[in-house]
Amino acid sequence: MSAVLEIKEGLEGVVAATTRLSSVDGEAGVLLLAGFPVEEVAPRASFEEMVWLLWHGELPRAAELASFSARLAAGRALAPATLDLLRAAAARRVDPMDALRMAAGTLSLAPEAGSDPRADAALLVAAFPTIVAAYHRLLQGDEPLTPRADLSHAASFLYLLTGQEPDAERVRGLETYLNTVSDHGFNASTFTARVIVSTRSDLISAVTGAVGALKGPLHGGAPGPALDTVFEIGTAERAEEVLRAKLGRGERLMGFGHRVYRVRDPRADVLGAAAERFYRRAGDMTLYDLARAVEATALRVLHEHKPERRLDTNVEFYTALLLHGLGLPTALFTPTFAIGRVAGWTAHGLEQHDRGRLIRPQSEYVGERGRRWVEIGGR
């Protein structure tokens, strides 16, 4: 028998590597992205600047930004085989996150794939919005649109969904969202990506695995259900009754609680402010005001329900509100999260590739020992 090992179920509190990409202080409610507080950088950076910052550790200069933006724009078109796969997936109405996972793997078909990790990273970041938008159109019975190189990354995604050039406010709202979720410590999908790269596998494999991890409702799958709850409640007076009934049935309230934050998730404030600006500009605050009321009631009933666990608002609650305000359907919330988080997945892949060690924890065996083989007739 080996020495007694301390078991941390779910790896809670375990520090598995160092990173320069983001710092999550769960007690103080502070998130740094490459050294910048999230509220400082997310509402100001373009997504291209954010990706560069994560990959290089510095903000790009004008010439660097121009050539990087052009490089990403040049990588938007999908290979015919990727489109064929999306058509087959749409014919079977496969979940959009499964379609994204399958299509991500096809990026290995690009001639430059596998040549070096940065080439893979650029392929992934550039192609994700095109994949998500093409698949969404196919599900609606529409043909995918041809990407335009003259639009920014965020504007291109909105254009590829609708065929209309988005206005500047909408693009800013989406960029603020994508930047806000671009990286977040060793969350489950990022950890998945780093484990894969730690075996000296490639970034396309790593990001494909990360998409699978993001899909689950305990990670990236929460904003859709969070918005559904707000719609189900309908009017502020019904919030308490509906939320208490959910807790009574043993359900979790989506958009609340976090593995690391014990206070309000700072990303909720960045997205809440962006959502408020957006709804105010649109001239209809009804949904925004309802969501604020639902949030206040949820925090109160969660505190009563689990006084010993500090459950507060997480990023997903205001993600739902903002993305809905931007006109994105619920089915696109988690794939849009992936379009932002692929910045962090690739940055972690590069960091792991350059400096990381094989990630290989242990488990404690709790099964039987010393068993004897029984022939088939005797079982």
Ligand code: COA
């Ligand atoms: N609603 C109701 N109860 C919740 C809750 C929520 N949103 N989040 C946690 N709890 C409860 C759990 O049921 C558990 O109770 P128990 O001890 O009686 O089983 C207790 O609080 C501790 O939860 P735990 O599962 O240990 O927390 P975790 O750190 O593993 O989970 C989340 C963190 C995010 C998975 C969890 O808070 C959750 O499921 N939230 C809802 C989904 C969501 O919004 N996900 C997006 C995350 S950004």
